[in-house]
Amino acid sequence: MQRRHFLQTGSALGAMGLVSGCATVGGGSGPKVVVIGGGYSGATAAKYLRLWSEHKIQVTLVEPNDSFISCPMSNLVIGGSKTIAEITTPYDNLTKRHGVTIVKDRVNSIDADKRIVKLAGGTELTYDRLIVSPGVDFMWETLPGMNKAGAKDKVMHAWKAGAQTVTLRKQLEAMPDGGVFAMSIPLAPYRCPPGPYERACQVAEYFTKAKPKSKVLILDANDDVTSKGPLFKKAWAERYKGIVEYRGKHNVTDVDAATNTLKFEFNDDIKANVLNVIPSMRAGDIAVNAGLATANKRWCEVDFLTFESKAAKNVHVLGDSIQIAPGMPKSGHMANQHGKTCAAAVIALLMGKEVNPMPIYNNTCYSFVSSEDVVHVASVHKYDADKKTMLAVPGSGGVSSAANELEGRYALAWARNIWADTLA
């Protein structure tokens, strides 16, 4: 009777009940989870769902790219000390070692009522639970000139590692000595708070070696450096004296790509040889179009115990798309932590077990102020049952006392480890 009831409802819990205790691997009988987006959060969730369910949950990862290109470390490609190949990891181990089904496609739409994901290629995937981890997309509507023909091919954001990263590097190589590289930073929150400042260091180091008369001009919409401020300012003042200039409260309102000109809310126009415009960001298009971006139509609010969306049942949102908890950065490391917390919760929900009532996880973020010397910021975040959010643990965390080479080695080891933890 019980068994029949389960079969009739076809519920995930029922399916799980039928397979639990037997050693069947795959076979198409377990609950189905679809993951949209194979970045730091989505790929981690896919792997750990398989690992921790002992392969009882069927996991399909929808990802349009051939391989994973890491945003962390991509500034080293722009600085010239790493190649794009060195920060690229194939997805095949997720399939070979963990049995994740990878579908190379884009998602057109999500039907949360019918629990169906419709792909651009026409395929429809059904799910018991859906994980949406599309990262960020850019608010191009805030920069009208960037929507003109050819503008996006000329002015790079390079804020999603890949072709743009390589193109920006080539633009810097082609720039004459004595030229100006100007980068604009949007108001927080944006992906990777210290990333723009690390990039400025990387370009400055390249200039000191190859084009010493050139300048790096940082135009920040924020009042001041948003992360590791004293450490970056020390690097600019000491290592890159006369090369880096930082200007806060410079909010870019438009870009003229034809003349390489930035326009600002309050300041005079600035023209440069190479522009790098990092636009304002919001949750990935897929999440916004599915109605998941409930915070200012920009970020997706979630329950921090499960990462289930506050807007749609059985739909979880991870990584840079979420409305962050206080003090929680939008970082690859944090996204990896989201992936595991969500994987454990989804397994518990599908198996009718208790969800971990006290998640605790950390963030570790290294920034290269040169090709060898590194500074970090670290924090530990714990669930607060009263406030129903993640909060930084008082007294924990901090930054490096000074840039150092030992942390340079740790940063590279961090990359090897998190890439393996996420993808291998």
Next chain:
Amino acid sequence: MKIQHALTAAALLALSGLAQAQVDPLHVRSWAASCAACHGTDGRAQPGMESLAGANKDDMVKKMLDFKAGRKPATIMHQLSKGYSDEQIVAIASYFAAQKK
């Protein structure tokens, strides 16, 4: 000195009993997974980082408590260890000690 050492050991033992009695092992697994971003899945690290899988539990606990108390210098672990209770440290160390190297 010896007495102090013995006391610390006794305290650790008491802590470890407490942690194991109270916390769901699956939740401890989730806590430990947080460390995996740097120390490898289940503590089996890639080159350049310390592996935790199969390491001695008491050694790991002592190291973490030393980081936490500022007795042992570090680049980052003195900051991260302060985010965890002693009981959580014992539980997480037990998890890694039980993993295959």
